[in-house]
Amino acid sequence: MLLSAILSVVTLGLYAIYWHIALTSEVGRLSENRNFNGFKQILLILITCNFWSLIWSYQLGKNLARAQDLANARVSDYSLLFLILSLLIYAFGLLNWFAILVIAQHEVNKLVLHQ
Numbered sequence: 001m002l003l004s005a006i007l008s009v010v011t012l013g014l015y016a017i018y019w020h021i022a023l024t025s026e027v028g029r030l031s032e033n034r035n036f037n038g039f040k041q042i043l044l045i046l047i048t049c050n051f052w053s054l055i056w057s058y059q060l061g062k063n064l065a066r067a068q069d070l071a072n073a074r075v076s077d078y079s080l081l082f083l084i085l086s087l088l089i090y091a092f093g094l095l096n097w098f099a100i101l102v103i104a105q106h107e108v109n110k111l112v113l114h115q
Helices: 002-010 014-030 038-047 051-069 079-092 095-114
Strands: none
Touching: 002 051, 002 095, 014 038, 014 051, 014 095, 038 051, 051 079, 051 095, 079 095
C-alpha cells in the first residue's frame, strides 16, 4: 500500500488511476459483482466530469461490505464515509480520493489475508 502511494506521487497521479482501476476490479471480483469493474467505473467518471465518482465511492463501500460478508469476515460498511469523502473532493481536492483508495486497499488486504 505504501508503494502504491509513493508511485502515485512519483508518477504525478498516473499510477493512482491504475490503482483505482485495479482496486475497483478486485473489489468487484471479491464481491462477485461482475458489473463493478475498474475500466467501466473510470470511464463513467471521465464521461460525467467526475460526477460518477460519488456513485462509485458509495458502490465501492457496499461491494467491499458484501465481499467481507461472503468471506465470513467482520463487515465494515464504509459506503457513507466514502461518499462523504467524495463530496469533500470538490472542496479539498484529490487528497480525499486518495484516502478512499488507501482505506479500501487496507480492507481488501485484510480480506485477502482472511481467506
